[in-house]
Amino acid sequence: MQPGSWVNLPEATRAERVAGVFALLCIALAALILGQPHFSNASLPPRGIGNSAVAIQVIQNLGEVDDILSQAPSPDREAMRIKQYIDFGFIASYLGLFLTLAFLLIFSSPSWGTTVGIAAAICAVGAAVFDVREDFAILRILDLPLEKTTAPMMNAIRIASAAKWLLSAVTLALLSTHFLRDPRWARRTIGALLLVGGILQAYGLANNVWLVRQGLVLGLALLGLVVLFFRVR
Numbered sequence: 001m002q003p004g005s006w007v008n009l010p011e012a013t014r015a016e017r018v019a020g021v022f023a024l025l026c027i028a029l030a031a032l033i034l035g036q037p038h039f040s041n042a043s044l045p046p047r048g049i050g051n052s053a054v055a056i057q058v059i060q061n062l063g064e065v066d067d068i069l070s071q072a073p074s075p076d077r078e079a080m081r082i083k084q085y086i087d088f089g090f091i092a093s094y095l096g097l098f099l100t101l102a103f104l105l106i107f108s109s110p111s112w113g114t115t116v117g118i119a120a121a122i123c124a125v126g127a128a129v130f131d132v133r134e135d136f137a138i139l140r141i142l143d144l145p146l147e148k149t150t151a152p153m154m155n156a157i158r159i160a161s162a163a164k165w166l167l168s169a170v171t172l173a174l175l176s177t178h179f180l181r182d183p184r185w186a187r188r189t190i191g192a193l194l195l196v197g198g199i200l201q202a203y204g205l206a207n208n209v210w211l212v213r214q215g216l217v218l219g220l221a222l223l224g225l226v227v228l229f230f231r232v233r
Contacts, residue, residue, distance in 0.1 A: 015104050020229030022097035023222045029090040030219070037079040042070050051212045052076065053083050056138055057161035058208045059154050066146055077142045084135045091131045097225075098124035098171055105178040113178070120174035127167035134160035165201050165211065172198030172218075186228060193221035 033053065044067045045055035052068050059065055069077050099121055106117035137156040141149050172194045179191025197218040204211035 012104060012107055015100055015107070016229040019097055019100040019104065020226055022093050022100060023225040023229070025093040026090065026097060027219070027222050027226070029086060029093055030215070032086050033083050033090065037075075037082060039076050039079050042074070043068055043076040043079075047208060049208050049212060053080065054208075054211050056080065056157065057134060058158060058211070060158075062146060062149060062154070065141070065149055065154070069142070072143060072145050081139065081142050084139050087135050088132070091128050091135075095124055095128040098127075098175065101175045101178060105175065108178060109181075116174050116177060120171050123167045123171040123174065127164050127171055130160045130164040130167065134164055162205055165205055169198040169201040172201070186224070190221055190224040190228065193217055193224065197221060 039052045043052045045052050046060075046064045046067050047055075049055040049058070055064070056068050059068070069080060102117040102121040102124065104117075105113045105120065107113070134157060137153065137160055141153050141157075144153075176191040176195035176198065179187040179194065182188060182191070197214050200210050200214035200217060204214060
């Protein structure tokens with residue numbers, strides 16, 4: 001089956017619409033996470049990361065926990081708690097999107113796409129599992145005074161976060177091939193955005209500032225998916 005010929009089939013059309021719904025949900029939930037309640041001026045993400053919800057995922061010591069959350073109780077801890085709860089919905093949304101795109105990849109090329117699509121689906125599930133573990137690890141420290149926040153607790157956050165970002169990066173790289181192999185420029189543009197987003201996520205593990213910046217690239221990719229999959233045929 002040639003790239004692009006599958007899109008006229010009813011199964012693929014329905015799957016694209018489902019992917020569009022999940023992409024729209026991702027955008028809406030990401031907006032909620034970025035919205036109120038905002039962190040106070042006392043929350044100072046370290047190392048120039050610029051986003052407290054991301055900075056907590058890569059904390060290196062107790063001083064950084066203090067910089068981000070302050071001593072318990074604090075308004076910033078309650079803001080973080082709400083954002084972690086919303087994040088569970090975001091995880092479900094991006095997992096649904098990844099799995100739907102993996103299905104489309106398999107459907108578009110039963111030979112080559114099956115292997116890549118299954119690999120993408122496995123990595124997507126792994127990323128979601130570690131993301132859930134990360135959220136629970138963050139919630140675990142929110143009610144604890146700083147002096148009771150132990151190194152193993154911080155390691156649990158950091159390790160789960162690193163696994164999540166790495167698996168997400170691999171998933172995005174694999175799924176990007178679905179669009180990059182298509183001859184149409186709009187789909188290739190989305191594929192390029194997914195690939196660049198995955199590369200930035202992987203690089204962000206070395207330079208954590210880019211874990212925030214990758215969101216801009218993937219935000220554009222999500223908007224592109226919504227426009228592409230909800231366009232009038």
